[in-house]
Amino acid sequence: MAERITGAMQTPDGYWRVETIRSGRDQWFRxxxxxxxVEARAxxxxxxxxxxxxxxxxxQPVDVEGGAA
Known part of the structure; x- marks a missing residue:
């Protein structure tokens, strides 16, 4: 099953970004x-x-385009 980025947040300086990834019923963070x-399945x-x-x-929330990882 393909991974999808369902949401993302980052710090104002852009150095840290956290993406919510979903594949089937599983969800984790990149x-x-x-x-x-730094970590792919956190x-x-x-x-x-x-x-x-x-x-x-x-x-802070950021736009996620396409939703594909």
Whole structure:
């Protein structure tokens, strides 16, 4: 089954981006730091641990075009 990006958020400076990925009934998060994927199949707990409170609190929604990963 194909992966789909169903949502995304990033910090105002664009250094951190978190994408919500769905494949069938499964859902996980992909974490980006600048142009590097830090974690490809992260849980929300992993997102919180990697980003820390400050970056997590500053995430803002961004448009997702196409929805394909």
């Amino acid at each position: 974490i980006w730091h600048a142009n590097t994927v 849980s929300i707990e992993t997102v919180a641990r990697i980003l820390g409170h400050d970056a997590l609190a500053n995430l």
